[in-house]
Amino acid sequence: MTAEKVDQIYNLLAGALDPDSLEVVDEGYKHLGHGGEGKGHFLVRIVSPAFTGQSAIGRHRLVYGALASMMPDQIHALAIEAKAPGE
Known part of the structure; x- marks a missing residue:
């Protein structure tokens, strides 16, 4: 199930x-026992x-916007490293 969520x-994100x-990395193993199991980290x-010309908050908004259909039911926690080309 987690591999399907990664895909x-x-x-x-690729489409939007x-x-x-x-790169999308499953980090669920880091969060066992604190809640959100089955939803994904x-x-x-x-x-x-x-992301060119966007602030960090703007970049995160774009990522969260692209993933809105999965939030919060399928994604419990999301760490984002978002850069523009050349950064």
Whole structure:
């Protein structure tokens, strides 16, 4: 199930933000026992031209917007490393 969520996150972000690079990492193992089991904890590393001129908050909003259909029912926690090309 988690691999399916990783693929879904990847596909949503790729479709919405046309990234130069994108990595989605399942980090659920780091969060066992504190709640949110079954929903998923993920790390997203993404480089996209869509982030050019955006603040960190703006970049995160773009990522969360792309994943809105999964929040909060399928994603419990999301760490984001978002950069523009050349950063």
